[in-house]
Amino acid sequence: MGKGPYRQLQSNRITPNNVRISFIGAGNLATRLGIALKAAGHEFVQVYSRTEASAKSLADLLGAEPVVQPEAMLSDVPLYICALKDDALPEVLKKIQVGNGILVHTAGSLPLDALKPFAAKTGVFYPLQTFSKEREVDFGTLPIFLETKDKVVLYILKQLASDLGSAIYEISSAQRLQLHLSAVYACNFVNYLYTVSSDLLQEQQLPFEVLKPLILETAAKVQTHAPSSVQTGPAVRFDRTVMDKHLKLLDKHPELKTLYKDLSQGIFKRTKTSKK
């Protein structure tokens, strides 16, 4: 058990019961999760995607049947993992009969209740990572967040997560949405700042290469220190001389200028708060 209002669960990797699974969706997350679950010994029945190439490509990897019509999904599979975009989910799920099967989704931003109209046994299986189809992911290093109201579903999802070697947490839909928001800051917005820095270097014909050690070290530092405790840069001391030089360079990028000012203000305020 962990502290706080979430539960950190212990692995139950005791009974190597293979689960038969169908995938609804064949994007980045489905691809990486499917490969990892197959490697852990689970079996795949069907893979649905409205794009034939995607359905076929993941189905081939998993030894499953590709499906492009939701109505063609079999209803006798024990577990359906739905990894569709939030908006597409209801449209597709209302055409799929899951019988007595368990239906889980993998989204940070969707409540458990979103599955209620489509199955009796539902759950959430949310692995927190940024996934690309081509890039290997070590599930053993990442956390998986579970939610369900059903004890049998919890048992099975816990076993799947244990098979992947992941840290397992049980959290609420509200917590998961906030977690998803935090991840947008820590991953999506961070990656955008990398893009901005790369674009700025290019203006002076300098290679992005030179920033890579700094980027790695910045991420490595917060593995062992609270990020607020290792904040550096001109905004910490609100060093106007340096900041004005930077702002002048951004004259031709009004949006980056606004971002620079807002982020610097944020750093300065947050630094004052920490010192209190």
Add this chain to the structure above:
Amino acid sequence: MGKGPYRQLQSNRITPNNVRISFIGAGNLATRLGIALKAAGHEFVQVYSRTEASAKSLADLLGAEPVVQPEAMLSDVPLYICALKDDALPEVLKKIQVGNGILVHTAGSLPLDALKPFAAKTGVFYPLQTFSKEREVDFGTLPIFLETKDKVVLYILKQLASDLGSAIYEISSAQRLQLHLSAVYACNFVNYLYTVSSDLLQEQQLPFEVLKPLILETAAKVQTHAPSSVQTGPAVRFDRTVMDKHLKLLDKHPELKTLYKDLSQGIFKRTKTSKK
């Protein structure tokens, strides 16, 4: 030689001539650079800091004499490395006689010319990294940016950088300022986003721990891919359903809300540009 208007220099680690060095400044960068240069066999004469404890602490590490009065700095040392804050630099340097010595600074945001009033032989030695006094830094993985108008100075600075095993670039003051600005985005602003994500997690009593694998993977991805090519998240497709849920959670943080909107707009626009 590299491509572009900068020069990437080859190492000249042939003559193991040890250089006698005095440090002006004893902060994070001076500490880590001093330790690395000492390990490479160089010798230290004096360390100046207006704070006695800082001067003593670094001087002890380097086997040098601590100095708190700039006037007490000896003028017969071959190399003076100045690692003061930009604003403090002129005040301190006008009180230090460097004789025939070489005077270099280590700042991203200061032009080479800032040293002109204080020495005949000047240069810049700018290692690009985020430094903490307590955290070891492998200079072999980071780039050092040199600037000087003097061939002898260039030879010596190149040798120092070679001794540290760093990649060596020769760039102009204008390029260095832009590089510094890029580093503010890629390091200081990124670290602030880590802080924001940590604060948001804390509101739901979730541990920052759970984001660490995501943070590492996000930094690792751009070591091999252009950041614009691996951008993910709701803003890429301007997914209003998800973004509105996130914005609602930020109702009590108007500044974070503005940041969320501006960063999302930035991602969306930049994604459209890349696809053109």
